[in-house]
Amino acid sequence: METKEVIYTNTEEIRKRGKKFENKTVSIRGWVWNKRSSGKIRFLIVRDGKGFIQCVIDNPLLYDIFDECTQESTCEVQGILKEDKRSPIGFEILTSNIKLIHKTINYPITPKEHGIDFLLDHRHLWIRSRKQFAILRIRHSVKNFIREYLNKEGFIEFDSPIFTPSACEGTTTLFEVDYFGDKMYLSQSGQLYQEAGALAFEKVYCFGPTFRAEKSKTRRHLIEFWMVEPEVAFATLDDIIQIAENMIFYVIQKVLESNSYELSILERNLDDLRKIVPPFYRITYTEAVELLKSKGFDFNFGDDFGATEETAISESFDKPVVITHYPKSIKPFYMKIDPENPNFVLNMDILAPEGYGEIVGGSQREDNYEILLQRMKEENIPLEEYNWYLDLRKYGSAVHSGFGLGIERFVAWICKLDHVREAIPFPRMLYRYKP
């Protein structure tokens, strides 16, 4: 039995609880995504920001308005919700009425193929397409589930500042800002501030935009990207590796549970994601170098891994691999020196499988005042800028560790994208900063 009452709903509700509305009159508001005709039947595919639904039109009185409904026109559609087993959302609408809210003329992104520069120039519209829709909804989930995991584990969000008077990872990749006559920089990492936070709140994280003025133009680099950086007092390198593993596991499980619709739009191989169960593989830097050599790489012990090496290493593993104990000479001053071998540090990078490279970098921090001071002097760090940081080892010092995870790389991996630029709403790259 149909009721006369109209249920105002959306495709997410229909996807999740459509059975409740079956054979009832529903109304959705959205935009024409596509349309086609087949004999006497017309089909309008409508997107409402939460999904896509097919609206079937068999009433000739609606043909005129159907013709008016051009791609990306704003509209409201009413009709009976019918089960449709072939539909990705399980239902379609048998249309009884269409209201055209705003008619769109000559929408620039047509179903034909467009070049990447054209699409990036139209990013404000490109985000309406099916694939971008799916990616950016997964990005939302990833950010959300990261925080859910950390909150559950007793972390508090403790924002690091963006304006920083000093540089953490070298000044060549820093953006400079004139701050009322003084020189300031945009943060490349909130870590040092998180260390202050960990000694005040035990478990903290920051989660915000980060800036690197790197002249790299690769599929893994953005100038502006989002990073989550947890930092934990009383945690060793081992502890922090486990936190990172569990966080990655938790997020992927939750995305598998709650984003199956988006993952199916992306045609993502779910088995490759289901495999990502801790513990991940663990090797040392030294073992990674041996692995590279066994693969025929001409690699100098002591050098850092580049994208090619990372890809080669990660291809040997079907789930993420944690590489620990890098040479001290290629790592920053704040990493704790391995007490068993002072040429190495207690750090870790996590490489994602499927060639996505480094998604996590972290370490146990040097918590001894004298050793830290010594290292800072060796590396000509301007001590007066870091007095506050040294204070953390003078007053209530404790073993502590942390890591950073880059969101766009993580999302690119989960969605299996070719380039991180699609993993953020408005990418900023070397020659790309509009719209």
Add this chain to the structure above:
Amino acid sequence: METKEVIYTNTEEIRKRGKKFENKTVSIRGWVWNKRSSGKIRFLIVRDGKGFIQCVIDNPLLYDIFDECTQESTCEVQGILKEDKRSPIGFEILTSNIKLIHKTINYPITPKEHGIDFLLDHRHLWIRSRKQFAILRIRHSVKNFIREYLNKEGFIEFDSPIFTPSACEGTTTLFEVDYFGDKMYLSQSGQLYQEAGALAFEKVYCFGPTFRAEKSKTRRHLIEFWMVEPEVAFATLDDIIQIAENMIFYVIQKVLESNSYELSILERNLDDLRKIVPPFYRITYTEAVELLKSKGFDFNFGDDFGATEETAISESFDKPVVITHYPKSIKPFYMKIDPENPNFVLNMDILAPEGYGEIVGGSQREDNYEILLQRMKEENIPLEEYNWYLDLRKYGSAVHSGFGLGIERFVAWICKLDHVREAIPFPRMLYRYKP
């Protein structure tokens, strides 16, 4: 009966589920916050980043280590958990063992009063104090509950970029950055990008740092502050006012539920917060001006309200007041003109009570291409920079509205602080950007 097993826990668990551990041996790790002696009994008050607990020492064998435990020394304390009705967390520890992990000498922040400049210079340590602990944990809750509310309502987090090629609210308060030879600005608001997001995802928000190079040095201004900006397709001014009201209500209710410990440290009057129930008061700009005149203000109709006027208006109300329909001349081009009186716009500001002034600003947006173009021309907006924004009215335009809420002002109000500088971990102000 005591058990020999040691339960490793923390003060948050003890506060919430301490009954489970009562009369059992617990162990907590943290830092000495304060200490005192009374006859043969010693008291160590330990903070562990999640709260404060009193550890009672009556065993003379522990006197020596008690003496070693200076303020902010890192330590581990074991003992029997005993109920203590006078304690804010309901329990104390009858100490059986103390391990000194790191001894702190001459901690700079002593229980005596310090000047604000000294405290801000030591912000990396000041965050360990009781009041700052309470404020920053409430900040965490506020951010969290805002997202919880928006997610529940079907919003997705859609990050606006920080690097923006054009200015939304005038260039005088923008920070400029040299972007590989081009001139870019730090975002003052993610709104325009959220509008693109709303037409793609229906309900979106961004939640990130925002930058205003304002030379104001007031208790309500920060150079770098966090703002949440929801934007909703198909929403009118009325709809968005309701969303803002409900969000504020939700967050305050949840903070009252889950942060009673922190609110009691701050000695916050809870009744003043419990009163904040929607609907809030609503008046128009015109009515607000009449109110000011009735209070003896010499105020020009058509001017914007400053801090003094905002305080005077909000003092007339015991919960927030929503002021709508400001003169078009003092508001930005993107606000929709009131169809009933074209000298006014469909906007709203929400003023918090207790003198906290504006915490929300929002509006219905101009969704008509021709009218928006006309207004942009009148105001000499560089059209070539905003073509993408105009596109949103050409392709699939829809009524839409949004608002921004400044987190530090909201937190300052909830915590009843004198100055927003304490509502963020590392405040950036006109003459303050360290540490």
